[in-house]
Each structure stands twice: as structure tokens, then as C-alpha cells.
Amino acid sequence: MAPTKYVFPFEQGDAGDRQLLGGKGAGLASMTQMGLPVPPGFTVTTHACRQYYATDQQFPEGLGAEVHAAMKQLEEKTDKVFGDPEKPLFVSVRSGAAMSMPGMMDTILNLGLNDQVVEAFAQATDNPRFAYDAYRRLIQGFGEIAMGAEERRFAEILEAAKQKQGATYDYELTIKSLKDVCDKYKQVILDDLGVEFPQDPMKQLEMAIEAVFGSWMGKRAVDYRREFKITPEMCNGTAVNVQTMVFGNMGNDCATGVAFTRDPGTGDNVLYGEYLTNAQGEDVVAGIRTPKPIAELEREMPENWPDLQKVRHTLEERYHEVQDFEFTIERGKFYMLQTRNGKMNATAFVRTSRDMVEEGVLSVEEALLRISPDHLEQLLHRRIDPSADAEPIASGLPASPGAASGAVVFEADDAEARGRTGEPVILVREETKPEDIHGFFQAKGILTSRGGKTSHAAVVARGMGKPCVVGAEDILIDDREKVAVIKGQRISEGEVITIDGGSGAVYIGDVPTVEPEFGPEMKTLLGWADESRTLGVRANADTPEDAAKAREMGAEGIGLCRTERMFNAADRLPIVRDMILARTEAERREAIEKLRPMQKADFKGIFKAMEGLPVTIRLLDPPLHEFLPSLESLLLELGSLRRVRDHIGASKTNRESIATLIEPSLKESLPPLEQLGEQLSGAEGKLVIDALIEEKETILQTVRDITEVNPMLGHRGVRLGITVPELYSMQIGAILEAVAELTNENVDAVCEIMVPQVTEPQELARVNELVKQVRASVEREYGVQLDFKFGTMIEAVRACIRARPIAEITEFFSFGTNDLTQATFSFSREDAETKFLPQYVEMGVLPENPFEALDIHGVGRLMKLAVESGRAVRPDLKVGICGEHGGHPRSIEFCHTQGLDYVSCSPFRVPIARLAAAQAKLREERRSREEREHPDYPFNVM
Ligand code: PEP
Ligand code: MG
Numbered sequence: 001m002a003p004t005k006y007v008f009p010f011e012q013g014d015a016g017d018r019q020l021l022g023g024k025g026a027g028l029a030s031m032t033q034m035g036l037p038v039p040p041g042f043t044v045t046t047h048a049c050r051q052y053y054a055t056d057q058q059f060p061e062g063l064g065a066e067v068h069a070a071m072k073q074l075e076e077k078t079d080k081v082f083g084d085p086e087k088p089l090f091v092s093v094r095s096g097a098a099m100s101m102p103g104m105m106d107t108i109l110n111l112g113l114n115d116q117v118v119e120a121f122a123q124a125t126d127n128p129r130f131a132y133d134a135y136r137r138l139i140q141g142f143g144e145i146a147m148g149a150e151e152r153r154f155a156e157i158l159e160a161a162k163q164k165q166g167a168t169y170d171y172e173l174t175i176k177s178l179k180d181v182c183d184k185y186k187q188v189i190l191d192d193l194g195v196e197f198p199q200d201p202m203k204q205l206e207m208a209i210e211a212v213f214g215s216w217m218g219k220r221a222v223d224y225r226r227e228f229k230i231t232p233e234m235c236n237g238t239a240v241n242v243q244t245m246v247f248g249n250m251g252n253d254c255a256t257g258v259a260f261t262r263d264p265g266t267g268d269n270v271l272y273g274e275y276l277t278n279a280q281g282e283d284v285v286a287g288i289r290t291p292k293p294i295a296e297l298e299r300e301m302p303e304n305w306p307d308l309q310k311v312r313h314t315l316e317e318r319y320h321e322v323q324d325f326e327f328t329i330e331r332g333k334f335y336m337l338q339t340r341n342g343k344m345n346a347t348a349f350v351r352t353s354r355d356m357v358e359e360g361v362l363s364v365e366e367a368l369l370r371i372s373p374d375h376l377e378q379l380l381h382r383r384i385d386p387s388a389d390a391e392p393i394a395s396g397l398p399a400s401p402g403a404a405s406g407a408v409v410f411e412a413d414d415a416e417a418r419g420r421t422g423e424p425v426i427l428v429r430e431e432t433k434p435e436d437i438h439g440f441f442q443a444k445g446i447l448t449s450r451g452g453k454t455s456h457a458a459v460v461a462r463g464m465g466k467p468c469v470v471g472a473e474d475i476l477i478d479d480r481e482k483v484a485v486i487k488g489q490r491i492s493e494g495e496v497i498t499i500d501g502g503s504g505a506v507y508i509g510d511v512p513t514v515e516p517e518f519g520p521e522m523k524t525l526l527g528w529a530d531e532s533r534t535l536g537v538r539a540n541a542d543t544p545e546d547a548a549k550a551r552e553m554g555a556e557g558i559g560l561c562r563t564e565r566m567f568n569a570a571d572r573l574p575i576v577r578d579m580i581l582a583r584t585e586a587e588r589r590e591a592i593e594k595l596r597p598m599q600k601a602d603f604k605g606i607f608k609a610m611e612g613l614p615v616t617i618r619l620l621d622p623p624l625h626e627f628l629p630s631l632e633s634l635l636l637e638l639g640s641l642r643r644v645r646d647h648i649g650a651s652k653t654n655r656e657s658i659a660t661l662i663e664p665s666l667k668e669s670l671p672p673l674e675q676l677g678e679q680l681s682g683a684e685g686k687l688v689i690d691a692l693i694e695e696k697e698t699i700l701q702t703v704r705d706i707t708e709v710n711p712m713l714g715h716r717g718v719r720l721g722i723t724v725p726e727l728y729s730m731q732i733g734a735i736l737e738a739v740a741e742l743t744n745e746n747v748d749a750v751c752e753i754m755v756p757q758v759t760e761p762q763e764l765a766r767v768n769e770l771v772k773q774v775r776a777s778v779e780r781e782y783g784v785q786l787d788f789k790f791g792t793m794i795e796a797v798r799a800c801i802r803a804r805p806i807a808e809i810t811e812f813f814s815f816g817t818n819d820l821t822q823a824t825f826s827f828s829r830e831d832a833e834t835k836f837l838p839q840y841v842e843m844g845v846l847p848e849n850p851f852e853a854l855d856i857h858g859v860g861r862l863m864k865l866a867v868e869s870g871r872a873v874r875p876d877l878k879v880g881i882c883g884e885h886g887g888h889p890r891s892i893e894f895c896h897t898q899g900l901d902y903v904s905c906s907p908f909r910v911p912i913a914r915l916a917a918a919q920a921k922l923r924e925e926r927r928s929r930e931e932r933e934h935p936d937y938p939f940n941v942m
Contacts, residue, residue, distance in 0.1 A: 004047065004051075004060075004062070006044055006045050006047065006062065006063045007042050007044055007048075007066040007067060008025075008042060008043050008045065009041070009042045009073060010025075010031075010032035010033075010038060010040065010042060011029075012029075013025060013026070013028075013029035013043055014029070015027075015029040018098045019046065020045050020046055020047060021043045021096075022043070022046055022097050022098055022238060022239030022241075023096055023097065023099065024096025024338050025043035025045075025096050025239045025241050027338055027340055028041065028043065028243070028338065029043070031339060034314065034318060036311065036314065036336045037307075037333075037334060037335050038335065038337075039244040039335050040074055040077045040078060040244050041242050041243030041244055042070040042074070042241075042242055043096075043239050043240070043241050043242075044067065044209060044239060044240040044241075045239055046098065046236060046237035046239045047237070048063055048213075048239075048240075049213045049216055050236060051063075052213045053217070057213075057214075064206065067205065067206070067209070067242075068202070071202075071205070071242075074089065074091075074244065075089055080244075082201050082202070082205075083117065083200070083201035084117070085119070085120030086120065088112055088113075088117045088120070088121055090110055090111060090112040090113065090244070090245035091111050091205070091242050091244055091245055092109045092110070092111070092241075092242070092243050092245055093107065093205065093208040093212060093240060093241070094107040094212070094240070094241045094243070094338075095215055095216070095238045095239070095240060096239050096240075097216070097237065098236070099230055099234060099235040100341075101221060101225070102343075102456075102459050105212065105215040105218070105221055105238055106145045106211055106218075107141075107145075107282075108138070108142050108145055108208045108211070108212075109134075109137060109141060109280065109281075109282070110134045110137055110138035110141075110245060111138065111142070111204045111208055112201045112204070112245075113131075113134060113135045113201075114199040114200075114201065114204075115199060117201075118131050118132060118135040118182075119131075127251065128175045129173075129174075129175050129178065130249060130250050130251070132175060132178035132179050132182060133171075133173075133178055133249070134249075136181050136182045137280065137282075139182060139185040139186060139189070139197055140154045140185060142197070142207075142208065143185060143189045145208075145211045145215070146204075146207040146208050146211035147195070147197075147207070149188060149193060150192065153188045153192065154185055154188065157181055157184045157188065158181060161181050164177070165177050169289070171278070185197075209242070212240045213237075213238065213240070215238070220434050224437060227437075227441055229848065231847075243337070246328045246333075246335045246337075247280070247330050248276075248277075248279055248280055248328040248329060249279050249280045249283075250331060251278060251331070252277055252278055253329070253331050253332050254277065254328075254330050255275050255277045255278070255279070255297070255301060255304075255328070256275060256279050256283070256326075256327070256328045256329070257273055257291070257294060257326070258273050258274060258275075258324070258326050258327075259272060259275075259294050259308065259312075259324075259325055259327065260322060260323070260324050260325075260342045261315055261316050261322050261323045261325075261342065262322045262348070262352055264344040264348050265344075265345060265347070265398065265400075265401070266351065267344070267347060267348035267349070267350065267351025267355065267521075269352075269355060271294055271295075271308060271309065271312055273293075273294040274291035274292060274293060274294060275291055275292060275294055275296075275297055276291045276292065277292075277300065281326060281328065281337065290451070290452060290471060291452045294308070301329065301332075303332065304329050307334035308327070311325065311327070311336060315339055316356075316361060317361070319339075319341065320356075320361060320362055320366060321341045321342070321370065322341070322342040322344060322348075322352055323339045323340065323341065323342055324339070324340055324341070324342040324343065325338060325339040325340075326338045326339075344462070345400060345401055346371075346375045346376050346379045347379060347401060347519075349370070349371045349375060350379070350519075350521045350522050353368075353370065353521075354367070354521040354524050364532075365532075365922055367525065367528070368525070368528055368529055368918050368919060368922060369923070371525075371915065373889040373912045373913075373916040374889060374912065376911055377909075377912060379516055379518070379522065379911075380515075380516055380911075381401060381402030381403070382403050382513035383401075383402075383403055383513060383514055383516060384403045384500045384503070384512075384513055384514075385512040385514045388512045390498075390507050392505035392506055393486050393489065393506055393507060393508050394472045394474040394475055394486045394487070394506040395472060395474075395503075395504045395505050395506060396447070396469040396473070396504045396506065397469065397471045397472075398469065398501055398502055398504035399458035399462065399468040399469060399470045400458065400468035400501045401467065401501045402500075402501050402502065403467060403498060403499065403500045403501070403502070403511070403513045404426065404445035404466070404499055404501075405426075405444070405497065405499075405509075405513075406424035406425045406426040406443070406444040406445065406496065406497070407424065407425050407426070407494045407495065407496055408428050408484065408492070408493055408495050408496070408497055409425045409426070409428065409443075409493060410427075410428055410429065410479040410482050410493060411482075412427065412432075412435070412436035412437075412439025413438075413439065414439075414493070415438075415440075415443045416439055416441070416442045419441075419442025419443060419444075425443050425444060426445045426446070426497055427439045427440065427445075427446050427447070428448075428475070428477060428484055428497075429446075429447075429448055429449075429457070429477065430448060430449050430479070431448050431449075431450045431451045431456065432455075432457040434456065437460065440464060440466065441464075443466065444467070445466055445467035445469075445499045446460075446467075446468040447472060447475070447497075447499050447506060448469070448470045448471065448472070449472050449473060449474075449475040449477055450470075450471060450473070451470045452471055455471070458470045467501035467502075468499075469499045469500070469504050469505070469506060472504070472506055474487060475506070486508075489508070495508075496509055496510050497509070498510060522911070525915075526911055526914050526915065528918070529915045529918035530914060532918040532921055532922060533918040533920070533921050534896070534921055535892070535895065535900065535901070535902060535917040535920065535921070536556050536901055536903070537554065537555060537556055537902060537904075537910055537913045537914050537917060538550075538555050538556055538558060538559035538614075538880065538902050538903070538904040538905075539553070539555035539557075539558055539559065539905060539906065540558070540560040540561075540882055540886075540906055541555075541558050541560075541907055542561055542562050542563075542565040543566075543602070543606070544606050544609045546907055547605075547609035547610050547615075549907040549908075550610075550907035550910060551609060551610060553908065553910035553911055555613075556613055556614075556902070557610065557614035557615060557616070557902070557904075558606065558610055558613075558614070558615040558617075559814060559882045559886070559902060559903070559904020559905075560616055560618060560754075561617045561618060562618055562621065563617060563618060563619065564621055564622050564626075566599060567620070567627060568627070571598075572595065572598060573627065575591055575595055576591075576627045577628060577699070578590075578591040578594075579727075580624050580628060580702060581698060581702050588726065589726060592727060596730050599730070599731060599734035599735075600734040600735075600737050600741075603617065603735050603739075604738040604742060604749075607742055607751070608742065608747055608749075610750075611747055611748050611749070612748045612750065613750060614750040614751075614752055614789075615749070615750060615751060616753075616754050616812075616882075616904075617751070617752070617753060617754065618755075618756050618793065619721055619728050619731050619732070619753070619754070619756065620717075620720060620721070621717045621756040621757060622716055623706075623708065623714055623720075624706055624715070624716075624720070625703060625706050625707060625708070625711060626711075628699060628702065628706075629699065629703070631704070631707065634696055634699060634700045635700070637663050638696050638700065640662055641692055641693050641696065643661045644662065645686065645689045645690070647661060648686055712828070716757060717755075717757025717758075718756060718757050718758050718763045718767060719763075721755065722763060722766055722767070725770060728767060728770055729770055729773075729774060732753060732770060732774045733777075736751075736774055736775060736788070737778055737781075737782070740779070740781075740782035740786060741782070743782075743784045743786075744784060750788075751787075751788035751789070752788060752789040752790075752791055752812065753771060753788060753789070753790050754792060754812075754814060755791075755793065755810075756792075756793045756795070756816070757795065757796060757819070758793060758794075758796065759798040759802070760798065761802060761805040764809045765809055789811045789812055789878075790809075790810055791810045791811050791812030791813060792806060792812075792814070793813075793814050793816040793819075793882075794806075794813045794814065794816065794863075795818070795819035795820045796819070796820070797824060800820075800862040800865050800866040801862075801865070803865065803866035803867075804869040804870065804872060804873055805873075806870070807869070807873050807874045807877050808873055808874070810877075811874070811878065812877065812880070813866060813870055813877060813878070814880045814881065815863055815866075815880070815883060816883050817859060817863075817883030817884070817886075818851070818883040818884055819883070820859055820862065821850050821851055821854075821855060821859050821883070824855070825850065829851050832851075833849070837849055852888060853888055853891060854890075854891035854894055856938070856939065856941060857941060857942055860894055860898070860941050861941045861942075863881075864898055864941050867879055867900070878901050878902075880900060880901055880902040880904055881895055881903050884905070886903035886905040886913065887903070887905025887906055887909030887912060889912065889915075889916035889919070890938075892916040892917055892920060893919070893920040893923070894939050895920075896917060896920035896921060896924065
């Protein structure tokens with residue numbers, strides 16, 4: 001067997017193998033092979049990184065020799081020598097995994113400099129300032145990353161040097177100061193770590209490669225992979241790219257920049273980016289100096305502008321994707337340092353998808369497949385209400401769209417701590433660094449006072465779809481004191497601000513926001529998705545307003561209308577309570593009949609909003625106690641009322657003393673305090689309180705009577721329908737009367753009645769009897785022929801197992817995967833998600849939270865069984881899903897593979913589902929039968 005090869009020069013690597021070369025390495029290989037001006041270099045593979053971990057963090061055998069050989073070749077190619085004072089070769093060492101993890105891993109520049117080389121280099125370039133600046137950057141970067149020195153120690157030395165010299169910026173430091181800084185840096189390394197900064201360049205290189213390997217398992221990178229669910233199958237180990245240095249900081253004919261082939265914020269077909277003259281790449285990304293817009297380069301360095309334009313077109317033609325690239329101009333010569341797919345917000349993705357199809361760069365299929373459906377969610381972000389009449393106090397660069405309000409926090413740790421409690425927070429910093437990542441996860445938005453649109457804050461926020469404003473220079477931040485000062489106004493930690501990442505505006509206070517709208521590009525793209533998909537998309541909606549929203553979002557029907565939501569409306573709840581508290585049959589009927597016209601009106605509204613499209617109405621599902629106050633609150637209230645009663649007649653009855661006795665929740669049931677004070681002194685007061693005590697005691701008794709040990713598995717759903725048939729009868733009547741009335745009004749109401757919690761065909765047979773009776777009477781009364789479907793939720797395990805006889809009675813199934821997941825795992829969702837599920841996922845016991853991503857091999861298998869059994873007796877059985885998984889892209893793909901007819905999700909997720917359904921179909925077409933039947937195929941139920 002040939003020995004494993006760990007090192008590939010850029011001209012030799014397989015540019016298509018991102019898994020082996022990492023994204024950056026593959027990009028460098030491909031650009032080199034396309035003939036773009038890439039400084040020569042080589043890639044150490046991800047395989048070497050994995051071997052490094054497999055062998056107790058030792059360089060795998062042969063790697064050292066390969067690196068040496070590759071360096072030799074590099075010397076030959078560049079006619080320079082690594083470590084030679086006369087013709088010095090310098091290299092950068094950069095990480096690069098298969099998936100981009102911006103800023104999560106490490107990079108070290110200027111390797112090859114040492115005490116001797118720097119001096120010679122200073123003379124040779126006739127630019128000692130530059131040479132010593134490069135050296136101090138190396139010592140600092142290397143010291144921190146490869147040796148583990150503290151960043152703070154270097155920062156203090158640099159700051160002290162600037163102060164001593166009265167300089168504001170790094171580049172104002174004199175040569176003498178820079179030399180001094182270099183010496184002090186080396187001394188810090190020796191003092192703190194007890195070892196010298198290595199003078200041997202080869203030693204530097206080996207340590208740097210090892211440090212990059214090490215950063216793969218660093219906390220930042222591990223947290224990032226966990227947050228973005230990056231599994232080892234997707235990305236395993238980092239590659240290391242060793243590349244000849246080119247310098248953007250050798251003088252004013254040098255520059256460095258980061259650019260996108262199109263605007264990643266709007267999708268506009270213009271070169272977009274920023275650059276700095278006389279600077280190194282990290283200065284642009286770190287946001288230390290505010291860079292200039294790329295368009296200025298046309299004026300400032302006109303001879304290099306055509307290079308940029310050419311690269312832009314070449315890259316898009318090659319990658320069929322917007323590219324994000326880094327370049328450096330060294331003494332007028334243009335170099336490409338990296339390219340990768342541009343991270344864009346959803347607006348830009350949608351816009352470029354449409355444009356690139358129209359320009360012939362992409363096919364419709366490619367356009368549909370390149371957008372992650374979850375990414376579309378950004379478009380569902382809110383904007384500042386244009387009528388809000390709020391004046392921004394400051395503004396910065398709009399870096400990631402969406403508006404967010406929250407309490408100001410100045411530290412990532414505070415963002416994390418407060419955010420985890422559910423408090424909305426905005427992380428406000430001068431600039432952010434990769435180690436702030438945990439704060440990003442919990443913040444609603446990010447605001448920085450420095451940096452450009454390619455700064456760390458901007459890139460990371462865009463990737464996460466969080467609102468972000470950067471470079472708001474009017475904001476002075478003192479994170480030690482935890483205050484920000486904007487135009488003289490102090491904002492302390494905890495005060496609420498609002499940011500608009502779409503416009504860059506910053507507001508004091510909680511400014512109202514509005515829902516987003518879809519633009520024409522989105523409509524075009526979703527139109528293509530609709531033409532491509534075979535899976536239907538419906539919405540879960542309970543009100544006419546939600547139904548109208550769903551329709552606007554492209555829903556093809558309502559897959560779940562939960563009638564209990566209507567019971568909870570303020571005007572209904574007392575009637576529902578009367579129904580539950582009724583002591584006689586007649587009282588119960590009276591309450592139920594009061595609900596009928598209300599429900600009928602609701603249903604008519606929804607049918608009208610969805611005219612011509614199916615509306616699935618589910619009969620009452622939850623346990624009745626959900627409509628009653630809790631035992632605890634009743635006991636508290638009764639205690640409080642009894643104390644008030646005892647107080648009455650006491651000598652000092654007055655408003656204030658009574659106020660202290662009243663539970664806040666009682667305020668609604670009692671007359672206002674002003675009146676109460678008066679009333680309570682008389683007999684009337686006692687009557688008020690006594691009546692209330694009696695009422696509460698009755699409720700308490702009922703609550704006690706109907707309290708169940710495990711209500712979610714108790715008297716609910718169809719069980720309630722069978723034991724209290726007048727309730728379902730009323731609902732069925734209200735639904736069918738609504739249909740009948742609309743039919744007479746020439747409105748096409750397409751009705752489906754659905755029964756929840758079914759476990760046994762007999763249950764359905766009985767409800768079906770009720771339906772038949774009600775139907776006959778409504779048809780008689782209204783003189784119409786009713787047309788509707790009768791179906792069931794499939795959300796109990798037994799329903800999946802008994803799907804065959806169930807399908808004999810019903811015309812459709814709708815999977816309630818929320819309950820089905822609980823039932824399959826025997827987990828209660830609330831308990832699981834707050835107690836052990838996060839740990840399960842973190843420890844890898846379960847790959848994901850099964851309440852978010854459908855558990856294919858468990859719940860999915862039951863679904864498969866139900867679909868096959870049901871269709872065996874009723875081939876035209878309609879099957880959908882209305883659990884939350886119906887809006888989750890990969891779960892949608894699973895539903896497509898199982899031949900479901902539709903998914904149903906919340907109205908806002910409808911566009912996501914339309915795209916996911918199209919992608920499911922397109923991906924299926926791309927896969928062969930063998931691939932689909934292969935055990936590794938993720939949707940193959942095992
Ligand atoms: C379900 O169980 O998946 C479902 C849609 O019903 P609910 O969430 O109302 O229990
Ligand atoms: Mg359910």
C-alpha cells in the first residue's frame with residue numbers, strides 16, 4: 001500500500017475534495033489551477049489532523065518529511081529561502097476545515113522572520129518600519145496561538161509604547177518603538193512561558209501547524225460545531241494551508257481587502273467589499289481601522305481595478321455561486337489569497353438566485369438547491385414600524401437585517417447569562433472577537449462601534465441571521481464601567497435599545513416593529529419551487545387572520561385548525577367554564593349551545609379566508625382542566641378572600657389595608673378598590689366577598705374532581721368526545737352549519753373534520769356516527785347536500801399500529817408528531833427539554849432534539865407503517881403531517897420520501913416548507929434507486 005500522502009501543493013490538490021483539503025485549501029487549489037494569481041503554497045490535509053488526534057497529538061509519521069519537501073519546492077518556485085537573511089521566504093499558516101467556521105480557528109502570519117532575518121529584511125526592503133511591524137505581529141500571533149501566551153500581555157506593551165510616543169494608531173509607532181516592542185514581546189514569552197520565541201523558522205512552522213490542529217478542538221470551534229450541528233460526517237478535522245506571504249503593508253502601492261462578487265446584503269450585482277491601503281489582512285477583518293469601500297479602489301489604484309473585475313467573473317463562472325474572496329496588492333501586483341462561497345443574508349440569496357438564473361449563470365434547479373430553507377427565515381424577520389415615528393440616536397452600517405430590541409449588555413458572558421433566562425439582550429461592544437461567540441448565540445442583536453461590514457461581528461451575525469449594526473462610531477463604549485455614551489446620553493447596562501440591521505439605525509427604548517413582506521424575487525423563486533415540488537404545503541391556523549396570512553404565504557390549505565384556541569378567547573372562557581362547571585345536563589347543554597354560534601362564526605371566517613382550499617378542523621383536544629385556573633392559584637385566591645372577609649368589620653377597614661390582602665389575580669374579579677373600600681364597610685361588601693368565595697370554592701371542587709395524575713394521557717381528545725358527546729356534536733354542528741350557510745352564499749368551503757388522540761377504530765366509528773346524525777339534520781335544515789371529509793390525527797403509537805382498520809373508517813390521516821414523538825419516546829416534551837434533552841444531545845446520546853427534527857428511525861418508522869397499512873386498504877388515503885416537524889426542512893424531506901400528500905406548519909414557515917419540499921423532490925431526482933436504498937441514505941427507515 002502506498003504511504004498516505006498528507007501534503008498537496010496547490011497545483012496538485014483535488015480542488016473538488018473539500019473534505020480532504022478543507023474549503024480554503026480546495027479554493028486555493030482550484031484558483032491556482034484556474035490560473036488566477038495565487039501565491040504558491042501547499043495544504044496539509046484534514047486526514048493529517050485526524051491522525052494527529054488518533055495518535056495522541058503527535059505528528060503522523062512522514063508528515064514532517066513531507067512538509068520539509070514541500071517547503072523545498074516552495075523555495076524553488078519562489079527563488080527564496082526559508083530563514084535566509086538574503087532572500088527570505090515568509091509563509092502564512094491558516095486553518096481551513098471542510099465547512100467554513102469563520103474566525104473559529106487560528107491563523108499565523110509572517111513565519112520565517114527571526115532576529116537575524118528581520119534586520120536583513122529591513123535593509124533589503126529599505127523599510128525597517130514594515131519589517132519590524134511584521135516581526136512584532138509574528139511574535140504576538142505565534143506567541144498567543146502556538147505558545148499559549150496571554151493576548152492581554154501583548155496588548156499592554158503595545159498600548160504602553162503608543163502612550164510613550166503619544167501615538168494613536170499602531171502605524172504611527174517609530175522604528176525604535178517597534179524594535180522595542182519586539183524585544184518586550186519576546187521577553188514576555190520567556191517570562192510567562194519559560195521558553196524562548198523560536199528563532200528556527202522550521203521549528204516555527206511545525207509549531208504553527210500543530211497549533212492549527214490544536215485549534216480544531218479549541219473551545220470556540222467545538223462550541224461553534226455544536227451550535228450549528230456540524231457533525232463529523234459533515235466536517236472532520238481542519239486542513240492547514242501554508243502559503244507564501246504577500247504583503248499589503250509595504251507602502252502605499254500595497255493594499256489588502258475582502259470582497260464579494262455581489263452585495264451580500266442586497267444581492268445587487270456589484271462588486272462589494274472593503275480594503276485598506278498599506279495594511280495586512282487581519283486589519284480589515286478585525287475592524288481595527290475602518291476600511292474604505294471597494295469602489296474607491298477604482299480611483300485609488302486604477303491599474304488593479306480590472307484585476308478585481310476579472311476575478312469576480314471568473315470565480316462566479318467557476319463556482320456557480322457568489323464568492324467571498326480575499327486579495328492583496330503587493331507593490332502593484334494583485335494576488336488572490338482565498339475564495340469561498342459568500343455567506344449572504346436571505347434577501348441576497350433570493351435576489352442572486354433569481355438574477356443568476358436570468359443571467360444564465362445558474363439553472364432553476366441550482367437556484368432552488370443553493371438556498372438553505374432555514375435561511376429564508378431571515379426574511380421573516382421584523383422591521384421597524386415605519387409609522388413608529390422613532391428618531392434614531394445613532395447609526396452605523398447595516399450588517400445583518402432585522403430589527404431587535406433588548407437590554408444592553410457589554411460582555412458576551414452577560415449576554416449569555418441574561419439571554420439564557422429568556423431576557424432579550426443586545427450585545428454592544430466596540431468590536432467583537434471569536435471568543436464572544438457564546439454571547440452571539442443568546443443575543444437578539446449585535447451592535448458595534450467599530451469595524452466594517454466584513455468585520456467579525458458582521459460576518460457571524462449574518463451567518464446566524466441575527467440583526468446587526470456595526471461601526472456606529474458615535475457610540476462611545478466603556479465596557480469596564482458598563483456604559484455607552486451616545487451624543488452625551490448615557491446608556492447603562494440593562495437599558496433597552498432597538499437596532500435595525502436593515503438600515504443601521506439605533507434607537508433608545510423598545511421601538512415597535514412590523515412583519516416583513518415578500519418581494520418579487522422571493523415570489524419568483526417560490527413560484528419555481530411550487531412548480532418543482534409534489535408535496536403539498538398547508539398551514540396550521542386557528543383564526544381567520546392567521547388563515548389569511550397563511551394564504552398570503554402560499555399555503556394550499558389549513559392542515560390543522562385547533563378549536564381549543566377559540567375556547568380560550570376572553571369572551572368564550574367564562575362560557576367554557578360554565579360548561580365544565582355545570583351541575584346538570586341541562587346546564588351543560590345551555591353552555592354548549594351558547595358556544596355554538598361563536599364557533600360557527602369562527603369557522604365561517606376561516607372557510608371564507610381559505611375559500612376553495614381545504615380546511616382541516618380538529619375537534620376539541622386538550623383536557624378540560626386547561627380551561628380552569630390552577631389549583632395553586634385558586635388556593636391562593638381563596639386564602640386572600642378569606643382574609644379580606646375576616647378583616648371586614650375590623651376597626652381599621654380601609655382601602656390601603658385591604659389592598660395588602662388582595663392577591664393580584666383577584667383584581668379582575670373584584671370591583672375597583674375605590675368602590676370596594678366603601679362597599680366593604682357595609683353589608684354589601686360581605687356579600688360580594690362571600691359570593692366570590694362560593695364561586696371559587698365550586699371551581700376548586702371541580703378542579704379537584706377533574707384533576708388527573710397525567711392529564712396529557714388522560715381524559716382528552718376523542719375520549720372526551722365520546723364521554724361528553726354533546727360537546728363534539730355541537731362542534732360538528734357548528735362546522736357543518738358554517739359550510740351549509742356558506743354553500744348557500746355561494747362560497748366554496750372545503751371542509752375536513754379531524755378527530756384527535758385516536759387509538760382505536762371503535763372511537764372513530766362512534767364519532768363518525770355523530771357526524772352522520774348531525775349531517776343529516778344540517779342537510780335537512782339548510783336544504784343543501786354537504787360535501788366534506790372525515791379523518792383522524794395519527795398521534796398515538798397504537799393508531800400507527802392499528803392504521804389499517806382506522807383507514808377503513810377515515811378518509812385522511814394527519815400525523816400529530818408532537819404527541820407521537822412524546823409517545824414513541826415516552827418523554828414528556830416540557831420535562832425532557834428542560835431537564836435532560838440538551839445533555840443528551842450534547843453527549844451524543846441522541847443526534848438532535850426529536851421534538852425539532854423528526855426522529856426518522858423511531859417516529860418515522862411508525863409513520864411509514866401507518867402510511868403503508870392505511871393505503872393498503874384505502875389507496876387514495878390522504879396523508880399529511882401537522883406536528884411542528886411539518887415546518888422543519890429535513891423532516892419535510894422525510895415526509896416527501898414517505899409519499900405524504902402535504903405538510904402543515906405555522907403560516908410563517910410556509911415559504912420555508914415550499915422550498916424544502918421542492919428541494920426534497922429535486923434531490924430525490926438526483927439520487928439513483930441504489931442510493932435511496934443504501935443503508936446510509938438518511939431517509940431510509942431502519
Ligand atoms: C401534534 O400532536 O403533533 C399536534 C399537532 O397536536 P398538538 O400539538 O395540538 O397536540
Ligand atoms: Mg397532538
